[in-house]
Amino acid sequence: MANVVRDPREHPEALISDLATNRVAKFTVDQIAFVYGSLWKQRYFTKVGADYYPLGAQWEVKNHVWSKYFVRPGTDWWAQYYPPNNMARPTGPTCDGCHSVGYDIRTKQVAEWNVGCERCHGPASEHAAHPTQRNIFNPSRTNYVAASDTCIQCHSQGRPLTIPIEGKYYDWPVGYRVGERLQDYWKLEEPTLGRTDFYYFADGTAHKNRMQGNDFVQSIMYRRGITCFSCHDVHGTNNYAQLTKPADRLCLDCHAPLSPNGPRTATLEEHTHHKPGSAGSQCIVCHMPLIESEGPANTFVHAHTFRFISPQLADQYGIPNPCTSCHKDKSTTWATKAIKNWPERSPWRLQLD
Ligand code: HEC
Ligand code: HEC
Ligand code: HEC
Ligand code: HEC
Ligand code: HEC
Ligand code: HEC
Ligand code: HEC
Numbered sequence: 001m002a003n004v005v006r007d008p009r010e011h012p013e014a015l016i017s018d019l020a021t022n023r024v025a026k027f028t029v030d031q032i033a034f035v036y037g038s039l040w041k042q043r044y045f046t047k048v049g050a051d052y053y054p055l056g057a058q059w060e061v062k063n064h065v066w067s068k069y070f071v072r073p074g075t076d077w078w079a080q081y082y083p084p085n086n087m088a089r090p091t092g093p094t095c096d097g098c099h100s101v102g103y104d105i106r107t108k109q110v111a112e113w114n115v116g117c118e119r120c121h122g123p124a125s126e127h128a129a130h131p132t133q134r135n136i137f138n139p140s141r142t143n144y145v146a147a148s149d150t151c152i153q154c155h156s157q158g159r160p161l162t163i164p165i166e167g168k169y170y171d172w173p174v175g176y177r178v179g180e181r182l183q184d185y186w187k188l189e190e191p192t193l194g195r196t197d198f199y200y201f202a203d204g205t206a207h208k209n210r211m212q213g214n215d216f217v218q219s220i221m222y223r224r225g226i227t228c229f230s231c232h233d234v235h236g237t238n239n240y241a242q243l244t245k246p247a248d249r250l251c252l253d254c255h256a257p258l259s260p261n262g263p264r265t266a267t268l269e270e271h272t273h274h275k276p277g278s279a280g281s282q283c284i285v286c287h288m289p290l291i292e293s294e295g296p297a298n299t300f301v302h303a304h305t306f307r308f309i310s311p312q313l314a315d316q317y318g319i320p321n322p323c324t325s326c327h328k329d330k331s332t333t334w335a336t337k338a339i340k341n342w343p344e345r346s347p348w349r350l351q352l353d
Contacts, residue, residue, distance in 0.1 A: 001115040001234060001242075005034050005099050016042055017059035017066070024066045025056030034113075036099065037061075040209070040294040040301075043069055050108045051090040060296035067296065075198050077159055077189075078169040097172030098154040105166070105174060120150050120234070122178050137179050144225045149182040151228040152213030157199055157206075158188045188214050194317075201291075202317035205303050209294045215304035226254075251283040265344055273342055280326060289322040311335040312351035 006014035014035045019028065032055070033047035042059040045052040058069040070086060071079045071094075082089045097103045101119045102111030111118070118124050122137035139150040153173055160170050161184070173186035191200035199214075201207050206215050216222050233244045243250055252268075254261050263271035274280035288302040289309065303309075311332035314321035323335035339345060340352050347353070 003038070003114060005036055005113040008032055008035055014038070016061070022057050022059075022066045024068050027055050027057070031055065036095075040299050041296050045091055048087075051092060052096070053090060054086050054095075056086055058296075060299070062299050063296055076171065078171050081164070081169045093168045093170045095171070097170065097174065105168070105170070115154070115234075120178060139178070139227070139229065142179060144222070144227060146179055146181075147227045147229070148213070148216065148222065150178050151234075152217075153178075153182055153186070155210060155228070156186075156188055156213030157208070157211050158186045158214075160185060161187060188217070196318060201319045203307075203309065203313060203319060205305050205307065205309065205319065206292050209292055209301050211292065212304045219304070219306045221306060247284050248282055255283070270344065273338075285326060286322045289320065289325060291320045291325075308350075310350040311339070 008015045031046045032044045034045040036043040044055040057066050073079050092108050100110040100113050101116040127136040139147050176185040189199045191204040194202050196202045232242045239246050257267050265271045272281040286308055287306045290300040292301045294301055309319055311321050315332050324332055
């Protein structure tokens with residue numbers, strides 16, 4: 001997380017695309033003040049006066065193609081308040097608050113670019129001079145709401161309670177500091193049940209990236225005090241997504257067979273109905289399907305509601321189904337029939353008529 005925003009003059013290696021192949025909206029390296037991102041997509045900012053603006057093309061990392069970068073009306077809520085032109089959309093209000101520490105809305109200066117220590121631990125100069133546990137915020141020593149809000153301040157789609165703030169449309173929780181109530185600054189986007197829109201599927205599962213917070217607060221795990229950092233160690237690990245353990249072992253710490261947390265079967269195979277070690281036996285393929293769009297075509301991230309989306313619900317609302325996303329040659333009717341033979345499953349919950 002520490003390396004999203006980089007200046008290509010200081011870090012030439014940060015520029016992972018070949019600008020010569022960009023025919024979407026040409027620009028030169030001299031125009032780039034910052035490159036943004038490297039995992040799913042890379043965007044480019046130019047600087048005019050004290051403000052940065054997004055250039056009109058992005059590099060799709062997995063697809064190896066350039067595509068237009070422009071936030072269309074009817075997508076992000078703030079787009080309607082800006083003229084339809086990237087050079088009229090400074091990144092201070094729309095981006096920088098989540099990609100820096102201490103963005104000052106008056107001076108437009110940051111204390112530091114990217115997700116530095118103080119973004120999650122609060123002001124630390126006193127702590128650095130006299131390190132004790134009392135003069136630093138530790139997200140693991142607070143209530144479960146403030147704990148996960150340390151992450152949800154950036155990993156969510158929402159809007160400030162006051163719109164606009166001093167005439168500007170901010171897409172991040174201006175003024176919030178870790179340990180405070182995020183709800184005093186920020187309102188999560190709300191799903192309209194029964195309707196799929198830019199942000200949500202019709203069942204309330206997120207439809208796009210950067211919505212782990214919107215998803216996770218719906219889960220039973222959240223209500224039982226599990227936090228984002230029960231599973232992720234943001235100081236860095238060798239696992240995908242900074243997981244504390246590889247995904248196939250992570251869940252089992254709390255979900256061994258017959259655990260009171262579930263599954264309530266004597267073996268995991270009786271729960272998954274797939275051979276141990278096979279692709280279909282992995283917890284995340286059914287409980288965290290790759291359905292949330294990262295923007296570029298065919299680039300998805302995992303749902304974090306942990307709900308199983310049944311084949312019936314998927315049909316009813318046009319949500320991708322975990323069974324048939326993997327069994328691509330089969331229908332959802334086939335999947336429903338298969339689940340009917342799973343004796344431990346409730347037909348009421350999975351609409352198995
Ligand atoms: C994205 C948020 C985030 C960032 C950035 C971050 N931390 Fe943390 N840090 C946490 C969380 C969450 C915990 C609690 C983790 C746990 O106990 O599971 C933690 C715990 C710690 C602890 C352990 C404290 C204790 O008493 O056990 C130390 C030390 C620490 N962080 C230092 C740092 C330093 C130094 C940096 C910057 C280089 C940093 N952190 C950056 C979120 C963050
Ligand atoms: C200041 C905003 C901010 C905060 C606070 C924050 N994140 Fe992030 N996080 C980001 C950004 C930006 C990225 C994109 C990283 C990239 O492109 O390398 C990211 C990426 C991630 C990733 C996936 C990418 C990877 O590194 O493999 C995970 C997992 C993650 N964050 C977890 C957390 C958790 C858990 C917390 C809370 C302890 C947290 N984040 C707090 C902004 C934030
Ligand atoms: C509310 C906080 C927030 C705002 C506002 C925000 N981002 Fe992000 N951004 C994140 C987080 C968190 C991630 C990583 C998690 C994810 O994408 O699911 C991310 C990821 C990214 C990535 C992908 C990184 C990669 O390695 O592929 C890019 C590029 C990016 N943001 C650019 C922008 C731009 C440009 C804007 C303004 C138009 C913006 N962001 C506004 C929080 C934010
Ligand atoms: C119960 C465990 C668990 C919790 C809690 C959890 N995550 Fe995750 N997260 C995962 C797993 C597993 C993956 C996918 C890893 C894989 O594919 O190997 C993941 C992936 C991610 C990614 C990378 C994008 C993607 O989906 O591939 C981000 C960013 C992320 N999580 C952020 C968060 C944030 C922020 C929270 C809290 C709001 C959170 N996670 C809570 C387990 C968890
Ligand atoms: C740190 C412990 C912990 C970890 C790690 C963990 N869980 Fe959980 N999980 C819980 C607890 C506690 C509950 C709530 C049990 C209850 O009260 O019924 C729960 C509940 C659930 C539920 C039922 C929720 C519902 O909405 O019906 C699912 C599904 C689930 N977890 C999946 C996972 C998956 C998948 C992983 C791994 C990516 C995972 N869990 C990792 C502790 C954990
Ligand atoms: C092939 C699909 C599939 C796989 C793989 C899978 N589950 Fe489930 N899981 C389900 C279904 C279906 C339900 C029932 C959902 C409902 O009732 O809404 C469920 C329910 C649960 C529940 C809620 C309690 C219960 O028993 O109903 C927990 C906890 C859970 N799963 C954990 C896990 C864990 C941990 C793994 C990995 C070892 C896993 N699941 C792998 C399909 C799967
Ligand atoms: C990530 C991929 C994946 C997912 C998701 C998945 N499966 Fe499977 N499935 C497999 C694989 C691989 C096999 C063959 C190995 C085995 O039996 O475990 C299989 C075998 C089966 C079989 C027995 C062989 C056959 O084709 O008749 C059935 C039935 C089945 N899956 C149903 C389901 C249902 C229902 C779901 C959703 C709840 C599901 N699967 C989710 C990969 C997956």
